[in-house]
Amino acid sequence: MNYRIFPKTGEKVSLLGFGCMRLPVLDGDHARIDEAEAVRMIRRAIDEGVNYVDTAYMYHGGNSEGVVGRALKDGYRERVFVADKLPLMHVHTAADVPKLLDEQLRRLDMAHIDMYLLHDVREMSWEKAKKIQIVNILEEKRAEGRIKHIGFSYHGETLALFREIIDAFPWDFCQIQLNYMDTALQAGVEGLQYAAGKGIPVVIMEPLKGGKLTDALPESIRRYWDGIEVKRTPVEWAFRWVADFPQVLTILSGMSSLAQVEENLRILSDVDANMLTEKERTIIGRVADAYNALTPYACTACKYCMPCPVEIDIPGIIGLRNEATVFESVEKVSFSIRNFVRPLPSECIACKQCEEKCPQHLAIAEIMAESAAMFE
Numbered sequence: 001m002n003y004r005i006f007p008k009t010g011e012k013v014s015l016l017g018f019g020c021m022r023l024p025v026l027d028g029d030h031a032r033i034d035e036a037e038a039v040r041m042i043r044r045a046i047d048e049g050v051n052y053v054d055t056a057y058m059y060h061g062g063n064s065e066g067v068v069g070r071a072l073k074d075g076y077r078e079r080v081f082v083a084d085k086l087p088l089m090h091v092h093t094a095a096d097v098p099k100l101l102d103e104q105l106r107r108l109d110m111a112h113i114d115m116y117l118l119h120d121v122r123e124m125s126w127e128k129a130k131k132i133q134i135v136n137i138l139e140e141k142r143a144e145g146r147i148k149h150i151g152f153s154y155h156g157e158t159l160a161l162f163r164e165i166i167d168a169f170p171w172d173f174c175q176i177q178l179n180y181m182d183t184a185l186q187a188g189v190e191g192l193q194y195a196a197g198k199g200i201p202v203v204i205m206e207p208l209k210g211g212k213l214t215d216a217l218p219e220s221i222r223r224y225w226d227g228i229e230v231k232r233t234p235v236e237w238a239f240r241w242v243a244d245f246p247q248v249l250t251i252l253s254g255m256s257s258l259a260q261v262e263e264n265l266r267i268l269s270d271v272d273a274n275m276l277t278e279k280e281r282t283i284i285g286r287v288a289d290a291y292n293a294l295t296p297y298a299c300t301a302c303k304y305c306m307p308c309p310v311e312i313d314i315p316g317i318i319g320l321r322n323e324a325t326v327f328e329s330v331e332k333v334s335f336s337i338r339n340f341v342r343p344l345p346s347e348c349i350a351c352k353q354c355e356e357k358c359p360q361h362l363a364i365a366e367i368m369a370e371s372a373a374m375f376e
């Protein structure tokens with residue numbers, strides 16, 4: 001396994017981190033983790049050098065933390081950084097923060113959490129975090145020894161907000177979504193460089209775009225990969241692209257089988273920063289362009305269509321609808337929409353106010369109806 005240095009303490013962090021949001025499940029039920037298999041996978045990864053395990057209050061319907069806690073019994077706890085996240089969506093008053101942290105430590109059955117993040121910081125949740133002065137509460141918890149390092153995970157819409165958050169507190173680390181398709185989404189590559197420029201190491205989530213940059217490839221995309229002399233799987237290319245940035249502390253991978261653990265251990269033991277050649281970078285860029293060319297609806301996410309009277313996230317839904325075609329991933333998008341998106345596209349009332357404002361003249365009501373039929 002390759003390691004990078006956590007600047008605050010000089011400790012080594014494995015380049016592959018275990019993301020515990022996509023553990024194997026029973027009967028396709030996201031809340032029912034196949035615990036025996038998950039424990040086997042997590043311990044196997046640690047035995048091979050992984051020392052960063054990431055979970056959250058919400059993952060697997062609230063069951064990920066418990067499984068992680070049990071996987072880390074028998075001496076495994078001491079070998080890893082445990083990362084867990086304060087679910088801002090459940091924080092309404094300052095008193096909720098210690099209550100939630102207590103519950104998380106109980107679920108984990110641990111005395112402390114090493115890396116504690118404000119979960120899913122974005123426009124609204126950041127306002128709330130500031131109002132409640134959550135970071136001051138976390139400082140108190142750190143002084144009590146219940147958490148060690150304080151960070152945040154970012155899913156806001158703009159780089160500007162990411163910069164504001166970075167500048168607002170001396171964070172020990174932060175976490176962003178990054179892969180070769182999402183270079184300018186949310187924080188993006190610029191955000192990675194901004195954080196690192198301030199001495200804040202960056203943990204990467206969704207390096208495979210939630211599993212879309214894997215083997216199920218449209219023919220037009222496969223042709224580009226086949227054009228590279230060095231033969232690697234699409235998964236390996238995607239990991240290599242992220243690992244190439246020296247600013248990355250660890251790459252969290254959600255893994256749902258032991259075979260994926262083995263493959264990702266192999267890949268991330270074999271790469272380091274600044275290893276991609278110019279030619280390889282160009283091909284990866286062409287693959288991203290080829291994916292984008294498959295987009296069925298020309299939404300630019302300008303948001304002129306917003307606000308929607310029933311509060312549907314119109315650009316978000318169209319983005320997911322596009323992804324379903326581009327990545328031939330209707331099942332994965334359905335999962336995201338059913339579990340994480342509210343209001344649902346079927347709640348569209350077809351008032352068409354949005355269509356009058358859309359510069360691309362998209363038939364938004366029709367796209368919502370189509371999305372409801374496809375995903376719900």
Ligand SMILES: NC(=O)c1ccc[n+]([C@@H]2O[C@H](COP(=O)([O-])OP(=O)(O)OC[C@H]3O[C@@H](n4cnc5c(N)ncnc54)[C@H](OP(=O)(O)O)[C@@H]3O)[C@@H](O)[C@H]2O)c1
Pocket residue numbers: 018019020021022054055085119120153154155175204205206207208209210211212214215235252253254255256259260261263264
């Ligand atoms: N803080 C936040 O707001 C936040 C948000 C998202 C994620 N995260 C964290 O970041 C971690 C990583 O993100 P992610 O799980 O969303 O996305 P990801 O790592 O980009 O994708 C995970 C999926 O990739 C597929 N995969 C992994 N290794 C593979 C391999 N070797 N071959 C083929 N397919 C492979 C699996 O898909 P299948 O299961 O379909 O096989 C897996 O479920 C999460 O697990 C979580 O810990 C945090």
